[in-house]
Amino acid sequence: MVTLGDALAQTSSQLPAGGTGSTGSPRDANVRQVVLGIISFTRWPVPPARVRLCVVGNTDYARDLLAAPAGAASSGSAPPVDAQRQSVTEPAIGSLCDALYLGAVSDTERRQVLASLAGHPVLTISERNDSCTLGTMFCLNVDADRVTFDINLDTVARSGVRVHPNVLKLARKPGTP
Incomplete structure (x- = not known):
């Protein structure tokens, strides 16, 4: 069983190039x-x-997400994750997705x-940090050796999904150093 501490430690770890299951760069992993x-x-x-x-959109770091075999486990007792590309113009995206990774x-x-997600419980994560002020829940900050994230608490509160409070504590709120 993976504990919250284990998962949170993974978020700041650096994987070696070509790490297990990696098809892209260490940043992708x-x-x-x-x-x-x-x-x-x-x-x-x-x-x-x-x-x-x-x-959705042009992504810089989604290669490993999309390359994972269908039903790849996220961790512990979490359900498996199936990643697929969707068109930005797909009107039913809210009913087709449980989580959305937004590129450029x-x-x-x-x-x-x-707008297509309104009324649907969808977790939203953006590669672009500016999106945290524009409606996504989590916004990634990708550096050479680690990935951190910011969070828009208003968007989380309105999303229909619940995120463990300890994960929320790790994030920086937009506008804070």
Whole structure:
């Protein structure tokens, strides 16, 4: 069983290049660990048997997320995660996804995607830190040797999903150093 401490330690660890299961760079592997860690400590109103992770937009670090075999386990007793690309214009994205990984999109596309999620319990994670002020829950900060994240607490509160409070404590609120 993976404890919260174990998962949180993984979020700041650095994997060697070409680490186990990695098809991309160490940054891709680190992003995968952080995203799967966040997913593992998220609870939906109706627990999914498999978490459907949708990847939208042009991404820099989603290669390992998409390359994982279908049903890859996030950790411990968390449900398996199936990652797939979705179109930014998919109107049913809120019912097709339990979690959304957002890459680079235009402001209009971001508004469209987020509007499509309204009323659906979807965890949102963005590669772009500026998105934390624009409607996503978690925003990644990808450095050469680690991945951290910021959080938009208002968006979390309105999302319909619950995130373990200790994960929330790790995040920086937007605008804080």
